[in-house]
Amino acid sequence: MFDSPLSQSAYDVLGVAADAGDEDLRRAYRLRLRATHPDTGGDAAAFVQVQRAWELVGTPESRAAYDRGHGFGEYAPQPDAPGWRPRGAPADTRPKARVYGHPGGWRRERYLVLVREWAGRGVDVDDPYDPALVRRAPHEIRRLLADALAEEETARIVADLGMGFTVWHDVAASGRRGEPEAKLDHIVLSPSGLYGVLSEDFGGPVSLRRGELVGGDVDGAPIAELLARMRVIARAAGVRFGGAIVVLPDDDLPQAIVEVGRVRGIPVVVCARSALATVLRRGVPGARDVGGNEMFDVRTRLQHAVSFV
Structure with missing residues (x-):
């Protein structure tokens, strides 16, 4: 809260x-x-x-x-590390998902630039993640950090699902690098299906109306935009997504899993962050399973086609 x-x-x-x-x-x-x-x-x-x-x-x-305060920088990405892992994470020898890209990386970098410009006119600040500083920042700056944190939380959950899962973070969905507004937060390949995933934090409760998210701080049409970006990736890689998942903070949904149904032919689920692992293991209702040789083929196609923002 x-x-x-x-x-x-x-x-x-x-x-x-x-x-x-x-x-x-x-x-x-x-x-x-x-x-x-x-x-x-x-x-x-x-x-x-x-x-x-x-x-x-x-x-x-x-x-x-x-x-x-604990600040908002506890889990900043580590650019010198292969893949991605949370800062200070304890050693864990369990098999992890295959991970590519840096979740929330572009938004973290953009946040740091803008918060320093706002707080010190380009001069470095002692702690750009200090809670008091963050809460005084303009809404558009705080929104960047909120979205980065949301993407990092999703990344932690998916990484712990095991070696049967592969995930790509911060995927360019415009065909050109450096266009973060046309990015896909996550692509998750699992035995239950191939999913496009949007991680969001709108800062308050949201609801659904006619297959779209609505709420006080919901801009545009998040579900429609997610599906459009998935179509770009699907065409570039020659793959078929089985479903779309929107992940929100637990307090912002009336129930943990909301089955939206088919939107533009794609099954969509909106879920609380704590329910994401359940959704990915169980699968989105109506999504097509991916297994065996097909999973290897889909992974290879995505590896060749994916680029990162």
Whole structure:
């Protein structure tokens, strides 16, 4: 709820400045609690947010920990490493998925350029991932980081699914390099099918209307754009996608897995991040399985056709 660059801080939810005194903070909490309580006509979701905010900053110890923050750079990509892995990940000898490309890499780089320009007019800042700095940044800058983090979270989940899976990240979907707005976040090849995957964080709840995502911060038509990019890759590689998957933060969906049905002939599922492994192992309903020699052929075709942004 509070771990997205697009979400409000605990202080924003309580309606006080970050440097408010303890008594002012306590008074604001009580006022917000009364104003949002469902028994007095308040909003239940807002009431829960207020309670969670108080848990984070309601005691000197928790407030100090929250103010220090974990930052948003804990899992920055490592360009000198083969493939991709999270920073500081413990040694794990289990077989991993085959991984190509750097998830969220372009958006991380663009974020760093823009946040430094905004914060220091091109002069380096001490910590570009400091939570206080991130939350003050303009929305379009925070959105870059939120999307990068979303892509990295998906990458971690898919990497742990095992050697039967192959994934390509940050794939150019325009036929030309350097056009990130025409990229496909992930291509996942698995025994359950070949999928195009979009990882998003819109900063709040979303819903579906006529086969498309809608919500307060949803721009354009994400599902239609995902399918269009998948068609570009399918033509270039001579492959057929079995389905499309949109991955969102757990709090932003009314249920963990939403089966959208066929959109422009492609089965589509929208799922919470915690349900992604289940979806990929089980398969998208209506998607065609890929196995045996066909999986090897599809992997080879994609390897020859894929380029990265």
